[in-house]
Amino acid sequence: MPDDLLLNPTSCQFMVLVVVVVVLYMLYKRRVAVYLLDFSCYKPPNSNRLPISMFLENLYLDNQFDPESIAFQTKILEKSGFGSQTCLHHSFHLVPRRKKLSFTMEEATSIIFPIIKDLLDKTNISPRAIDILICNNSLFCPTPSLTAMVVNRFRMRSNIKSFNLSGMGCSAGIISVGLVKDLLRTRPNSLALIVSTEMLTLHWYAGKNPSMLLGNCLFRMGGAAILMSSRNRDKSKAKYELQHLVRINKAQDNCSYRSVYQDLDTESKPGVTMSKDILHVAAGALKLNIATLGPLVLPISEQLKYIAYTIYRKMGISRKTRHYVPNFKKPFQHFCIHAGGKAVIKAIEQNLALGKMDAEPSKMTLHRFGNTSSSSIWYELSYIEAKGRMKRGDRVWQIAFGSGFKCNTAVWKCICKGQTDGTTPWRDEIHIYPIEVPETIKIN
Structure with missing residues (x-):
């Protein structure tokens, strides 16, 4: 064979490099962007309002509880960080309390149908345009499913891809977003609707x-509907673009697995137990999540500082120095910490070295709406928008925890002008927030 037809090693390496570059470029071009068009949060009517004093009065009038159980719940509510506006379904106002499937179905329809209608109306989307439907609800799993209930009510298409997620805890909202992300990237030019709630x-x-x-x-009435898209034409009217999503599941560890656990008590009464280790378990799960997310979002300077500190610690140079926490306020302008309780918010605020305003959306959501489970992070995002703080280019970090034990986070980038939505659940009272929430309240 003539020498001029032979490729020397340098030429081979160059050709391989060219092929790799072309392949990477093609993969990049094939990347499907996932947009959040809009979302709606449920605002219960005033008739569902159940102030702490009335909640406790009903406990006293209800013969189901002994004095010790009432005293314990009083102590928890005094430190809960709740205001007088949190709501529960009207069946919780009954004395004695009664459990009925009809009450739960009524609760489901009164939350799910209005938030979907509101979302579709303000985005001008027909129900028949929805390609993917996901409902997440941990404890209530009826037959037909909640997704079937939605399809029936809004007369959606017969070929819609529907998924019903149960038992996933308060982090199920981000799990739904993750599922949508995967589905939309394999089904370009599609619309997905998420309904995130909890029936109590x-x-x-x-x-x-x-x-x-x-x-x-801890838990109160609420829900959110989220509309996502992979259609290129929707970018101009979308609010956010999904940038990162990280899920951590520590179910292989028994302590984590049983930290939030549905079981029977010694009298065979069903309930969900929450262990004393839950804050420690949550901190460990968040640490693992940050270890994955950090390199994706932190600037190089922060990553180098963290690496240097870790090396110093291993060399024994700085063992007395406080553990170095990267400055997450550099990549993120806003934080939505799951409003699971005042202690959870405070622990994350301290561990991430956040400022007072960073944790404000979570604390105010807890005060106004209580712990609405998987939908709480959407009330917090709505709070940020209602205060007029969201600007084009801002990035927001949603952090949610759930049974299993799970820590899931999502990173969104604002791609709109950040205009305030007139249908926000905060619309009538955003002007009074933030307010100072006392550490404890005395209930007589």
Whole structure:
């Protein structure tokens, strides 16, 4: 064979490099962007308002509880950070409390249908245009499913791809976003609707186990509907673009697995127990999540500082120095920390060295709406928008925890002008926030 037809090693390396560059470029061009067009959060009517004083009065009038159980719940509510506006389904106002499937179905329809209608109306999207539907609800899993209920009510297409997620805890909202992301990237030019909520009426605990009584005190009525798209033409009217999503599941560890656990008490009464280790478990899960997310979002300077500190620690140079926490306020302008409770928000605020305003959306959401489970991070994002703080180019970090134990986070970039939405659940009272929430309130 003539020498001029032979390729020397340098030529081979160059050709391989060219092929790699072309392949990477093609993969980049094939990347499907995932947009958040808009979202809606449920605002319960005033008739569902159940102030702490009325909640406790109903406990006293209800013969299901002994004095010790009432005293425990009173102590928890005094430190809950709740205001007088949090709401529960009207069945919680009854004395004695009664569990009925009809109450739960009524709760589901009264939350899910209005938020979907509101979202479709303000985005001018027909229900028949939805390609993917996901409902997440941890404790209530009826037959037909919640997705079937939605398809029936809004007369959606028969070929819609529907998914019903249960038992995923308060982090299920981000799990739904992750599922949508994967589906949209394999189904370009599609629309996806997420409904994120929790039904409480069937899961009222009337026993004596303190760790199970916590659920009665912490959770309140709420829900959110989120519309996402992979259609290129939707970029101009979308609010956010999904940039990163990280999921951590520590179910292989028994302590984490049983930290939030549905079980029977000693009297065979069902309830969800929350262990004393839950803050420690949450901190460990968040640390693993940050280890994955950090390199994706932190500037090089922060990553180098963290690496240098880790090396110094291993060499024994700075063992007395406080653990170095990267400055997450550099990549993020806003934070949505799951409003799981005042202690959870405070712990993350301290561990991430956040400022008072960074945790404000979470604290105010907890005060106004309570812990609405997987939808709480959307009330917080709505708060940021209602205050007029969201600007084009800003990045927001959503952090959610759930049974299993899971820590899931999502990073969104604002790609719109950040105009305030007139249908926000904060619309009538955003002017009074933020307010100072006392560490404890005395309930007589």
